[in-house]
Amino acid sequence: MDAQVVQILQLTLNGISIGSIYALVALGIVLTYKATEVLNFAYGDILMMSAFIGWGLIVVAGIPFWPAALITILIAAMLGYFLDRHVMRTIVGQPQFAGVMLTIALAFMLRGLVSMGFGPTSRSYPTPWTGHITHIGPIVVTDLNLVILAAALIVTALLFLFLRYTQLGVAIQASSQNQLAAYLCGIRVKRLNSFVWALTAAMAAVAGLLLAPIALVDISLWFVVLKGLAALVLGGFGSIPGAILGGLLIGLIEQFAGVYLPDGAKEMSAQLVLIGVLIFWPRGLLGEAHGRRV
Amino acid sequence: MRFAYDTSYSDAQQLLRYRSQWICYGALAIALIVAPWLLPAYYVGELSYLFIVSIASLALMVLTGFTGQVSLGHAAFMAIGAYTHTLLLDQGIGFIPSILGAATLTGFVGFIIGLPAIRVSGLYLAMVTLAYAMLTEQIIGRWKDVTGGFTGIPVSPPSLFGYDLSSLKGFYFLCLVILVAVLLGLINLMRGRTGRAFIGVRDSEAAAATLGIWVGGYKVLAFVISAFVTGIAGALLAHHLQFLTPDGFSVMLSMELVLMVVIGGLGSLRGAIFGAILIGMLPTLISKIKPLLPTSISSQFGLETFVFGLILALFVMFEPNGLNGRWLKLKILFENFPLYRRNTFRRGKTYMHSERYR
Amino acid sequence: MSYFSVDSVSLSFGGVRAIRDLSFDVAQGEVFAIIGPNGAGKTSVFNVITRVFNASSGRISFDGKDITHVPRHRIVDYGIARTFQNIELFEGAAVIDNLLLGRHRFPYGNLISEICWLPNIRRAEAESRARVEDIIDFLELAPYRNSLVSALPYGVRKVVELARALATQPKLLLLDEPASGLNPEEARDLAFWIDDIRSDLGVTVIMIEHDMSLVSQAADRVMCMNAGQVLAIGAVDEVQSNPTVISAYLGT
Numbered sequence: 001m002d003a004q005v006v007q008i009l010q011l012t013l014n015g016i017s018i019g020s021i022y023a024l025v026a027l028g029i030v031l032t033y034k035a036t037e038v039l040n041f042a043y044g045d046i047l048m049m050s051a052f053i054g055w056g057l058i059v060v061a062g063i064p065f066w067p068a069a070l071i072t073i074l075i076a077a078m079l080g081y082f083l084d085r086h087v088m089r090t091i092v093g094q095p096q097f098a099g100v101m102l103t104i105a106l107a108f109m110l111r112g113l114v115s116m117g118f119g120p121t122s123r124s125y126p127t128p129w130t131g132h133i134t135h136i137g138p139i140v141v142t143d144l145n146l147v148i149l150a151a152a153l154i155v156t157a158l159l160f161l162f163l164r165y166t167q168l169g170v171a172i173q174a175s176s177q178n179q180l181a182a183y184l185c186g187i188r189v190k191r192l193n194s195f196v197w198a199l200t201a202a203m204a205a206v207a208g209l210l211l212a213p214i215a216l217v218d219i220s221l222w223f224v225v226l227k228g229l230a231a232l233v234l235g236g237f238g239s240i241p242g243a244i245l246g247g248l249l250i251g252l253i254e255q256f257a258g259v260y261l262p263d264g265a266k267e268m269s270a271q272l273v274l275i276g277v278l279i280f281w282p283r284g285l286l287g288e289a290h291g292r293r294v
Numbered sequence: 295m296r297f298a299y300d301t302s303y304s305d306a307q308q309l310l311r312y313r314s315q316w317i318c319y320g321a322l323a324i325a326l327i328v329a330p331w332l333l334p335a336y337y338v339g340e341l342s343y344l345f346i347v348s349i350a351s352l353a354l355m356v357l358t359g360f361t362g363q364v365s366l367g368h369a370a371f372m373a374i375g376a377y378t379h380t381l382l383l384d385q386g387i388g389f390i391p392s393i394l395g396a397a398t399l400t401g402f403v404g405f406i407i408g409l410p411a412i413r414v415s416g417l418y419l420a421m422v423t424l425a426y427a428m429l430t431e432q433i434i435g436r437w438k439d440v441t442g443g444f445t446g447i448p449v450s451p452p453s454l455f456g457y458d459l460s461s462l463k464g465f466y467f468l469c470l471v472i473l474v475a476v477l478l479g480l481i482n483l484m485r486g487r488t489g490r491a492f493i494g495v496r497d498s499e500a501a502a503a504t505l506g507i508w509v510g511g512y513k514v515l516a517f518v519i520s521a522f523v524t525g526i527a528g529a530l531l532a533h534h535l536q537f538l539t540p541d542g543f544s545v546m547l548s549m550e551l552v553l554m555v556v557i558g559g560l561g562s563l564r565g566a567i568f569g570a571i572l573i574g575m576l577p578t579l580i581s582k583i584k585p586l587l588p589t590s591i592s593s594q595f596g597l598e599t600f601v602f603g604l605i606l607a608l609f610v611m612f613e614p615n616g617l618n619g620r621w622l623k624l625k626i627l628f629e630n631f632p633l634y635r636r637n638t639f640r641r642g643k644t645y646m647h648s649e650r651y652r
Numbered sequence: 653m654s655y656f657s658v659d660s661v662s663l664s665f666g667g668v669r670a671i672r673d674l675s676f677d678v679a680q681g682e683v684f685a686i687i688g689p690n691g692a693g694k695t696s697v698f699n700v701i702t703r704v705f706n707a708s709s710g711r712i713s714f715d716g717k718d719i720t721h722v723p724r725h726r727i728v729d730y731g732i733a734r735t736f737q738n739i740e741l742f743e744g745a746a747v748i749d750n751l752l753l754g755r756h757r758f759p760y761g762n763l764i765s766e767i768c769w770l771p772n773i774r775r776a777e778a779e780s781r782a783r784v785e786d787i788i789d790f791l792e793l794a795p796y797r798n799s800l801v802s803a804l805p806y807g808v809r810k811v812v813e814l815a816r817a818l819a820t821q822p823k824l825l826l827l828d829e830p831a832s833g834l835n836p837e838e839a840r841d842l843a844f845w846i847d848d849i850r851s852d853l854g855v856t857v858i859m860i861e862h863d864m865s866l867v868s869q870a871a872d873r874v875m876c877m878n879a880g881q882v883l884a885i886g887a888v889d890e891v892q893s894n895p896t897v898i899s900a901y902l903g904t
Contacts, residue, residue, distance in 0.1 A: 039417050096417065105604070105606035105610060106603065108599050108600065108604075109599075110603075111596065111599050111600075111603075112596035112598070112599035112600025114596065116597060120595055226424070226425070230425070233421065237418070263436070264436045267432055268428075271425035275426060275429075278421065279409075279410045279413065282413060303778040303785075304774055304778050307774060479767040482769040482773075483763075486760075486769070486773060487756060487776075491753070491756060493744060494745075496744065497742035497744050500736065500740050501740035501741065501816075503702075503704075504728060504734050505756050506727075506728035506820070
């Protein structure tokens with residue numbers, strides 16, 4: 001096969017793999033946003049903290065990967081529940097701006113705690129798939145990338161089933177349509193918000209555990225929240241399928257920009273996409289028009 | 295309790311209306327003028343830095359506090375002001391034309407960045423400005439021929455009409471004079487027609503439009519004014535730093551500026567200064583406190599970040615009106631001393647209109 | 653040609669037609685009321701007049717000028733002011749600043765003189781203040797002059813919004829449900845004020861109102877709308893006794 005085609009296929013696969021992490025991040029943010037009306041700027045830091053916890057459990061405590069991953073996800077979920085129950089709940093009913101500020105404050109605090117606890121050095125931890133390679137025709141794929149893809153698919157599918165077929169999931173959907181109406185129907189919106197935070201924090205932990213082996217366990221992992229935001233905007237802000245599509249596209253754009261565009265384009269591409277889409281096409285791919293009535 | 299007793303409509307336009315205000319502000323002015331001779335050199339430098347961040351904080355307050363447009367990327371405007379000023383000085387241009395040129399270019403960039411504000415607002419605007427700031431940082435880092443890239447460039451010392459202002463005292467007064475000028479200009483602007491229009495745009499775009507306020511135009515104008523003033527602050531910061539690298543203008547600086555206006559109290563210029571003083575002094579305070587803490591905490595890097603976050607969280611949760619709100623409450627407490635009611639400032643419970651876009 | 657006329661205006665959002673081929677005229681110095689069941693398109697009429705929405709077709713003219721395509725923020729320069737159904741005041745500002753904002757359209761100095769607070773700005777501010785104080789006297793708002801809008805009770809906010817509209821010195825005033833949420837006493841005051849606004853200030857008034865006692869007290873003519881169309885226009889008791897109007901309210 002032509003080398004050019006092989007490269008394109010290779011980049012596509014890598015892009016989809018990294019993009020599925022972005023999609024997970026975007027999914028977590030959009031779920032919090034729709035259910036609790038708060039845009040969680042601390043999401044990247046919850047993810048980063050989970051990666052550090054995972055490193056601590058695997059490397060320092062010597063726990064095997066699977067139990068360590070499970071414990072990390074549980075810890076992250078508890079952290080998410082705690083943050084909503086004891087911090088975010090104090091500002092329910094205040095303007096959106098207060099929510100933005102409070103999540104930024106949380107982001108700072110988590111970042112500070114991690115850097116106080118673990119120091120500024122980067123680390124890495126082994127996974128069962130580290131170093132393994134699979135050949136698909138002429139394309140070489142690390143097993144990690146395949147696992148990432150599979151995990152993202154499983155999480156998305158579980159989330160879909162949960163939102164569609166469980167009472168709790170339907171309650172989340174109702175609350176995300178109209179909190180007051182949901183409350184009047186007997187849904188305990190505040191408790192539900194805490195649950196959503198726990199759920200999305202667990203998703204952040206999954207994304208963090210997957211991202212860390214390919215990116216290193218480092219404070220700068222929180223930057224992935226910006227990729228997630230770009231994915232959200234590209235897919236159409238507030239749309240759950242849009243978040244997934246946007247994440248995959250951002251992953252692809254980054255991979256291709258890194259190879260075919262000048263130096264630096266890879267780092268800037270997500271930001272450029274975000275600005276461009278918001279200015280010229282605020283609805284995004286799958287978004288709905290918005291406006292305010294008088 | 296004091297009552298305003300006006301005999302003509304121009305009485306209400308006096309900035310200092312009571313003898314007590316004249317005394318307080320007079321005392322403050324004298325204290326600031328004699329400070330460089332009384333304080334140790336280190337604190338004179340710190341004060342100059344506080345003046346610079348106060349200018350930037352005032353600029354962001356115009357945008358976020360008065361016009362209601364969140365900007366998470368103001369460090370980029372500071373960077374553009376700082377680099378332009380440095381490069382213009384290197385061309386042999388005088389201090390005043392150089393700082394004005396830097397501010398004008400920053401204002402023009404503010405115009406470009408403000409254009410999206412006509413179409414997007416709220417969270418979207420926060421994301422656009424954040425992305426813009428990260429882009430600017432990247433571009434400065436990669437445009438090596440002009441900006442020196444990540445290695446940085448030195449800044450020539452400031453001099454005005456042949457006087458060297460690079461001494462601590464000289465730079466102190468330079469910053470103080472510019473801060474006072476910016477503050478007076480912004481006070482006038484915010485109490486006049488433009489400031490009222492900004493508040494109108496912030497509180498109700500629909501009503502503002504029916505009163506003849508061109509909403510999009512004023513949003514962009516707020517960006518231009520804010521960027522212009524931030525450019526001035528950036529140019530001064532260049533002299534304070536004496537060596538420019540892109541790391542000095544990271545997202546962290548943008549966030550610090552946002553912290554200043556939120557903690558100071560949105561919608562008040564006094565609050566912008568309070569916030570700038572508190573946040574600007576925090577790193578120094580923390581470094582003073584560190585020896586008192588157990589080494590396991592004090593030797594780590596994250597303490598400062600953590601404290602920033604903690605302070606912001608406490609203010610958002612318990613005092614959304616910021617330091618300025620606290621100041622007003624204390625003032626009323628003292629003015630009506632025995633008659634103050636605890637519930638004077640209790641907020642009524644209201645249903646929030648959802649501000650979500652979908 | 654009449655003073656204010658809406659000529660076969662339609663407004664649709666996608667497939668929904670909020671206003672269908674609506675026409676009516678208002679004479680100078682008249683108080684004209686619009687009534688109709690909820691969702692009849694009354695507020696949409698105001699929104700089309702003040703250019704919040706673009707009319708899909710038709711023409712609106714005022715005082716001999718076509719205002720169908722004027723930019724939204726220019727409408728006030730033609731002498732049209734409005735209030736809103738769900739009060740759109742500037743919550744974070746004092747009452748006096750809200751009213752001064754109503755003076756935005758009047759001449760003022762440029763940005764530089766504003767920054768330096770030059771004498772021309774001082775004069776313009778004093779002039780605006782004097783005009784606003786007249787309105788404060790007229791609507792008895794003096795006790796609330798320096799209070800924040802967010803601290804005011806609902807009834808007072810309604811009056812402040814009316815005052816802000818008057819501060820633009822309009823020739824035509826659009827009031828969207830001015831009496832909703834007012835107690836009977838406040839509603840009675842409002843009827844007298846509307847009368848004074850018309851007779852003393854010479855302002856033409858169009859108001860959307862459900863309170864029929866206020867309508868019959870203040871309005872010269874009434875238009876009843878349903879489903880975006882005119883059912884009847886005429887004197888209050890004529891319209892009230894019109895069979896199609898009755899059936900629109902009661903159902904058939």
